[in-house]
Amino acid sequence: MRTRLPARRTLPSSSVAAPSFSPISRRLRSRFLNAITELREEAARIYGYAPGTEATADLVLQRVYPDDVDLLKSVLERAAQGGSAFDFEHRLLMPDGSTKHLRSLSHSLIDEAGNEEAVGAIMDITEHKVAEEMIRRSEAFLAAAQRLSHTGSFGWKTENGEIVWSDETYRIFEYDRSEKPTLDMVMQRIDPQDRFLAQQVIERASKTGEDFEHECRLLMPSGAIKHIQVRTHGLDHSSTGIEFVGAVSDITARKEAEQRLQQQETELRQMLDFAPQLVSVYGPNRERIYVNRITLDYLGLSLKEWRQTPVGAFVHPDDRERDRDYFDRALSAGSAYELELRLRKGDGTYRWFLARLNPVRDDKGQIRRWYIACTDIEDRKRAEEKLKQENVALREEIDRASMFEEIVGTSPALQTVLSRISKVAPTDSTVLITGETGTGKELVARAIHRRSNRASRAFVSVNCAAIPRDLIASELFGHEKGAFTGAMQRRLGRFELAEGGTVFLDEVGELSVDTQVALLRVLQEREFERVGGRQPIHVDVRIIAATNRDLKAAVASGNFREDLYYRLNVFPLEAPPLRERRNDIPLLVEYFIDRYARKAGKNIRSVDKKTLQLLQSYPWPGNIRELQNIIERSVIVCETEIFTVDEGWLSEQSHDERSGGKRYLSQTLASKEKEMIEKALRESQGRVSGPSGAAAKLGIARSTLELRIQTLNINKNHFKPKPRS
Secondary structure, three states, X not given: OOOOOOOOOOOOOOOOOOOOOOHHHHHHHHHHHHHHHHOHHHHHHHHOXXXXXXXXXXXXXXXXXHHHHHHHHHHHHHHHHHOOOEEEEEEEEOOOOOEXXXXXXXXXXXXXXXXXXXXXXXXXXXXXXXXXXXXXXXXXXXXXXXXXXXXEEEEEEOOOOOEEEXXXXXXXXXXXXXXXXXXXXXXXXXXXXXXXXXXXXXXXXXXXXXXXXXXXXXXXXXXXXXXXXXXXXXXXXXXXXXXXXXXXXXXXXXXXXXXXXXXXXXXXXXXXXXXXXXXXXXXXXXXXXXEOHHHHHHHOOOHHXXXXXXXXXXXXXXXXXXXXXXXXXXHHHOOOEEEEEEEEOOOOOEEEEEEEEEEEEOOOOOEEEEEEEEEEOHHHHHHHHHHHHHHHHHHHHHHHHOOOOOOOOOOHHHHHHHHHHHHHOOOOOOEEEEOOOOOOHXXXXXXXXXXXXXXXXXXXXXXXXXXXXXXXXXXXXEEOOOOOOOOOOOEEOHHHHOOOOXXXXXOHHHOOHXXXXXXXXXXXXXXEOOEOOOOOEEOOOEEEEEEOOXXXXXXXXXXXXXXXXXXXXXXXXXXXXXXXXXXXXXXXXXXXXXXXXXXXXXXXXXXXXXXXXXXXXXXOOOHHHHHXXXXXXXXXXXXXXXXXXXXXXXXXXXXXXXXXXXXXXXXXXXXXXXXXXXXXXXXXXXXXXXXXXXXXXXXXXXXHHHHHHHHOOOOHHHHOOOOOO
């Protein structure tokens, strides 16, 4: 047990220069100084004087702490009046500014002669005082910490039932500090529903002395409920019996938070149970954790059975490898992903689902959970399959009915093209088809596709000139929901629709520079990203491109990327114009007459010879497309079994001019003029006026050149420089 020294008497502090003493106090002062003198060396060390210094009242008072001078004076005065015995504490203020604590004792003795003598001692108790202050501060810190953490401490002796509580423990149990704690007081506060279990815990601990931890509720006088947690440690003292030290924590706030969280979790699970998706939660490596009710109903399992089923057991055998590959890539990259797969129902049947997996990370970036939502897309898949079958049937009908059923003609120019088609078709090489408008470039592309290994897959045609430039990327590569205004849902692009087949890019020279960059990536890496998407999509398609423009000139003017041109021009093919295959015109005329006559329900048996000569002599600037339109129009108005064509439909000029070649000469001159103007525009980068403009280069007036540009249908904007990506 720690023995405390008598507390220092506290008197009003005052600063005094030199105290005055009565005759009696002078005698006691002398005795006090004598005591110091007899202990000269130790006293000198305590007071901070050199050894051998003669003690005087001034030297002593010089060291006394200013606030304690009156205390020393008062003690000496009282001792003088009632005897020389005293015991008090005071402080010294040392020259270096430090403070010392002293305890001074004096006891009066009467010798045989009746003389009074004083025996005294001076002790340096500074270390003791410092230790006391540290203990006091520690106790204050402990009390503050207990108050802030809502954790009180206690001690309990099982032999006599003695209990000691800290202030915070009193606060938790809401008892006054004047009350001595007992087990009855503890049991009185415990909620009746928890009292029996708490009594068992206490009785077992009092017998065994083992540590224990217990949670229970307290029912307070106000009716409020508190949740507490008690932790104890047993101290087995053979002499004093079993003792416990422990802590009691008010965990009401935590319990209420847990209850709110549990309630929210219950509500969330109820919402998930009513959600139309199959929702499940997995661990970092797809350990089964949770699944909603609709999933269990679909699988025909209980939650326990689901957790015991191996991963992938419900996935269709044909989709399992793809499912594992997707998850392995997502696990490696730590990113979300989605895929379509089939899941087995409880009755053994399979339905298509769109599965979306999202990872949840901890503060260190490690994946803690995988959240998976599967949306039933069986109806959509059936609709897609039905549409696919309808498309196949439609393509077959088109193949039977359209002009592209087969390439019609036997001319040498056409046979050269057919020979090159038969050589390139079995490969996967990119083909660039050039030629005038209406020469049947798409016909050539379809012929390549039909003779390739991809003939059973889709042939997707895209007219790049017919789609606005700001929409062409979405058309080709698709877009995600919300990628731009109006993107209400995800849409697959033409490249995804053509997976495994062929994409035909007609008028490829009209693509914007940005789209050219994306197309180049497809050609080089066989992958792209949807507009608004971040996940690369790999595709297996063959690309066939076509254009009626001079791509070399477009590359020179900066309107077409040179690297894309060389990627497209792996195997060039040129579709010959109709004027170079005039021997094929009779065959084409017969083909179109048969087609449109059957459609119109007419019986046309022959072709007027004059009409056939007229058709063969005409230069056909619109090529096969123009011939097709003329035949269709003539079939509609034909009233006999002999097919004729109105000469006025071919040209506004006279037949003599056409047959004499004057119109052809005019067209040739116009073609040469167009080439000269386009060359000048290319060199001037689309500028018409000015010293370096096209008009100055040609030596004609600006207004004249503008008129010729309009007449010859030249787009001067094609020659203006465009920024490279």
